Amino acid sequence: MCLRGASAVEKVLRADTTSLRALVVWAHFTPSDHLIVLPGTRALARVYDPRAVQYWDRDRLLSRTMVRDLPADTLRSVAQISANSAVAWDFVALFRPGVRWLDRFPIPDWAGRPVVDVVDSLSRHLLAIERSTPTHSTQ
Amino acid sequence: MSSSHFLGFLCALALIGPGAGHGTPAEVELTHITPPPQPPLAVLSDSLGEVRAAFNAAADRPRVLLMLSPT
Numbered sequence: 195m196c197l198r199g200a201s202a203v204e205k206v207l208r209a210d211t212t213s214l215r216a217l218v219v220w221a222h223f224t225p226s227d228h229l230i231v232l233p234g235t236r237a238l239a240r241v242y243d244p245r246a247v248q249y250w251d252r253d254r255l256l257s258r259t260m261v262r263d264l265p266a267d268t269l270r271s272v273a274q275i276s277a278n279s280a281v282a283w284d285f286v287a288l289f290r291p292g293v294r295w296l297d298r299f300p301i302p303d304w305a306g307r308p309v310v311d312v313v314d315s316l317s318r319h320l321l322a323i324e325r326s327t328p329t330h331s332t333q
Numbered sequence: 334m335s336s337s338h339f340l341g342f343l344c345a346l347a348l349i350g351p352g353a354g355h356g357t358p359a360e361v362e363l364t365h366i367t368p369p370p371q372p373p374l375a376v377l378s379d380s381l382g383e384v385r386a387a388f389n390a391a392a393d394r395p396r397v398l399l400m401l402s403p404t
Contacts, residue, residue: 196401196402196403196404197401197403197404199399199401200399200401203397203399207397212394212395213394214391214394214395214396214397215387215388215391215394215395215396215397216396216397216398216399217384217387217388217396217397217398217399218399218401219377219384219398219399219400219401220400220401220402220403221400221401221402222402222403223402224402224404226404227402227403227404230362230403230404232365232374232376233365233374233403234362234363234364234365234403235362235364235365235366236362237362237403238365238366238367238368238374239368241368241399242368242371244370244371246371247371247372247375247387248367248371248374248375249374249375249376249377249383249384250365250374250375250376250377251377251381251400252376252377252378253377253378253379255377255379255380255381256377256381256384256400257400259381272400282400283400283401283402284400284401284402285399285400286397286398286399287397287398287399288395288396288397288398289388289395289396289397289398290395291392291393291394291395292392292393293392293396294388294389294392295385295388295389302398309399309401316397320395320397323395324395327395
């Protein structure tokens with residue numbers, strides 16, 4: 195599911211010619227993930243946009259930070275939530291220019307999950323943000 | 334290499350190869366290379382400082398943050 199989501203986001207990125215930055219964070223979340231020490235070349239190639247930077251988050255630091263910092267209504271759009279736990283994963287989040295990550299993780303302008311199901315919405319929100327901000331040259 | 338070692342080697346190859354790309358345990362890959370011209374895969378060990386720095390360095394443009402499992 196996640197790998198299909200990565201490919202779907204790559205298609206959205208490919209259609210976008212602005213100077214956005216894509217941050218791709220991989221981490222263990224499913225039982226089969228634990229057999230993997232690092233994401234392999236084939237998984238990493240799912241996002242081949244030159245504006246992307248890819249990370250391996252061995253200890254799910256980002257997920258834990260988001261669960262700690264984001265308000266409940268935002269967390270619902272990025273996390274799998276059960277009665278006694280919340281895990282932020284298989285999500286895509288969008289931030290407009292000017293948003294900075296200071297003491298707390300910033301609230302995204304839009305976010306959704308699972309990734310494979312929200313790429314159309316990502317595309318629409320990305321377009322809306324680009325139309326509302328000054329144009330950057332490609333790359 | 335003895336015949337038993339060679340047989341073990343062939344079994345290991347069989348495990349790694351045929352299942353690749355299908356989300357099975359046999360998908361384990363030996364290389365971890367990002368597509369050029371992306372920088373190499375960065376391993377976050379005990380802090381998110383590297384991601385935060387990249388996020389803030391691109392604060393003049395839209396940013397897409399994606400968090401995924403590798404299977």
